[in-house]
Amino acid sequence: MxxxxxxxxxxxxxxxxxxxxxxxxxxxxxxxxxxxxxRYTSYPTADCFVESFGENDYVRALAQRRAAGPEAPPLSLYVHIPFCESLCYYCACNKIVTRHREWGRQYLAYLAREVELQVAQLGRSATVSHLHLGGGSPTFLDDAELGELMALLHRAFAFVPGGERSIEIDPRTVDAQRLSNLAALGFNRLSFGVQDFDPAVQEAVHRIQPASQVFALMDEARSLGFESINVDLIYGLPRQNDASFERTLAQVCELRPDRIALYAYAHLPERFKPQRRIHAEELPDAAARVRMLANAIARLTGAGYVYIGMDHFALPDDPLAVAKKQGRLHRDFQGYGTRPEGDLIALGVSGIGRVGATYSQNAKSLDDYRALLDQGRLPVVRGLALSxxxxxxxxxxxxxxxxxxxxxxxxxxxxxxxxxxxxxxxxxxxxxxxxxxxxxxxxxxxxxxxxxxxxxxxxxxxxxxxxxxxxxxxxxxx
CATH class of the missing domain: 1.10.10.920 (Arc Repressor Mutant, subunit A)
Structure with missing residues (x-):
């Protein structure tokens, strides 16, 4: 065996x-x-959410939090930026592929409305310890728009000094100057979407980004003093095989990010339309997928990474590895983290939040999201009150x-x-x-x-x- x-x-x-x-x-x-x-970023998982849970239920949860006063622990904020310039065929995220740059500014105006509605329930200057921008591609917004977003959040909430400020990055959308601007805006953690360095695999999933580009960005990010840099990888993609993925792993070990997220590709074309462009016959079979996972675990742990759990690896001195060693790991909708369990306010299309013993999710389509905000309503369309x-x-x-x-x-x-x-x-x-x-x-x-x-x-x-x-x-x- x-x-x-x-x-x-x-x-x-x-x-x-x-x-x-x-x-x-x-x-x-x-x-x-x-x-x-x-994947248990929550329990119950989001497929259990019901449409009978709506805005009124969410408002009651916010009121209960506000009633706790200063005793309430700091919030986390998640902001979903749904836009991408091009389509990645493997993607199962909620995104809008467009080259209409003006959509970003329009979206910011709706985010501002949502923030004000949240503040009306929470009270202004609620304490925030963690901020995460995801998508889509948050770097679809230009530097001025990202600056407006951060200013909006700082006017509404009180950010804890030294807290985490993280952003997901499509390496194809940033350069050295943009990384410098992100640092100036207060971001201290970056997550680069790599997935695979092999050109044939990149072609098959419609995401061409040379390894040299990622290496240059990593060097620049380190010189700017970002506290932690993550790289996302996916195994099980079309045209991947043992040898090609081993080459990607070798390059990632040379890159040596602070954290690595290694995800299994889930081919569900009946649910995610972009995946219908992937040729099923090009996907590695189950045996190959298992071998790639086994080899990745051996390669990354052999290179000194600590296996955090499920699909997360970190260098031994990274806060995530330290939290694992000390038994302080936590898990939420962004995966493993170091923050104590607490309330998460989600902003933007499809955002999923947690307040007290409830989960809530915003409207998944941009039209529905905007329509609810135009009515002066929080865009919560489903959720769950936990039994x-x-x-x-x-x-x-x-x-x-x-x-x-x-x-x-x-x-x-x-x-x-x-x-x-x-x-x-x-x-x-x-x-x-x-x-x-x-x-x-x-x-x-x-x-x-x-x-x-x-x-x-x-x-x-x-x-x-x-x-x-x-x-x-x-x-x-x-």
Whole structure:
């Protein structure tokens, strides 16, 4: 049976916390768990949101937060900029492909309306610790427009000094001067969308960007003092193979970003129209996809990266790796992070937020988003008020995803349940995972093993009441 050797894990968030070198992870085991499953940036996941949750429900959640006064923890802000200049065929994001540059300024005017409606409920100068601009391509906005956006946010909210200010970047849309301007606007973290350096793969997904361009931008970003730089990669793309992806990984290791996000491509052309331009016969098969993942894990951990969880890697001194070692990881709609769990205000088309025990999502189309704001309404069109069972299972799943362990007594006491009795069905389902060496059970807790950490989504899925009905909507676990 073919195996890969994994680098030592010096963290304490998994059940062992020994820092010893884990046993090889069999490729056959990865293949066994090559099934669809949620990414758990929330629980319940966004496919559970309902349209019966609307603006009034969201306003009530904001009012409850405002009533907490100074005791309320700092907010996070997410701003969705949906525009892209060109179409990437693999993309499943909510985006609008256009070369009409004036659309950006029009969008800013609507964002300003939404911010004012939020402030009317939250109160002006609510404290913000984290800001993230995503898309689409936030750098579709020019420097002046990004400056207007930041000024708008600073007028409405009180930003904590030294907090995270991150932005997603399409390397094809920036140069050295633009990076300098982003630093001047206060951004301290960058995420470069790379996906793959191989020219044939780039051609197949309609995203041509030479490696030399990314290397030059990385050098410039470092000289400007950005605190952390992330690179996004995707495996399972058309025309990828073991050798081509190994070359990309070698280049990324030479590039040496602070963080790497390694995503599995989910080919769902029935849901995402751009993917219909991808030729299915050019996609690597399941066996090749699993090999690419196995090789990537070995290559990146061998190059000194800490495996954070799921699809995240970081250098040992990066705050994400430090948080993992100290058991302080958290997970939200942007993936793994270091901020404590708290409220997230989402602005813009399709933005998903979390306030208290609720999730909410803005209108997905630009027309619907603008129409609601034209009526003076917050553009929330669906969401979810979490039940007691949802809150309990969220605690369990996030503990698994972020710390790799469960304390049955502590969780049972917090939610006034007998943990083993409440999750009797789930305990029965854990049997195969125990047999495969992915988890260990004791009388008082569950621990994800160092090998199981690479398949933690599969462990979390055992406790997910919602995904049992329909897993086909999700990406694959590996």
């Amino acid at each position: 073919t195996s890969i050797a994994l680098a030592p894990d010096t963290g304490t968030e998994t059940g062992t916390g020994t820092g010893t070198v884990p046993a090889p992870l069999p490729i056959d085991l990865l293949r066994q768990f090559d099934v669809p499953g949620p 007691r069972d949802d809150l309990l299972r969220r605690e369990v799943i996030m503990a698994l995803m972020c710390r790799g362990r469960l304390d049955f007594d502590a969780i049972g006491e917090a939610f006034a349940v007998d943990f083993r009795r409440y999750f009797a069905t789930e305990f029965a389902a854990l049997g195969p995972l125990v047999a495969d060496g992915l988890v260990r059970l004791s009388d008082h807790g569950l621990a994800v093993t160092e090998e199981g950490w690479f398949l933690v989504r599969a462990v979390a899925m055992v406790f997910d009441r919602h995904c049992r009905a329909n897993r086909t909507r999700f990406s694959r676990v590996v």
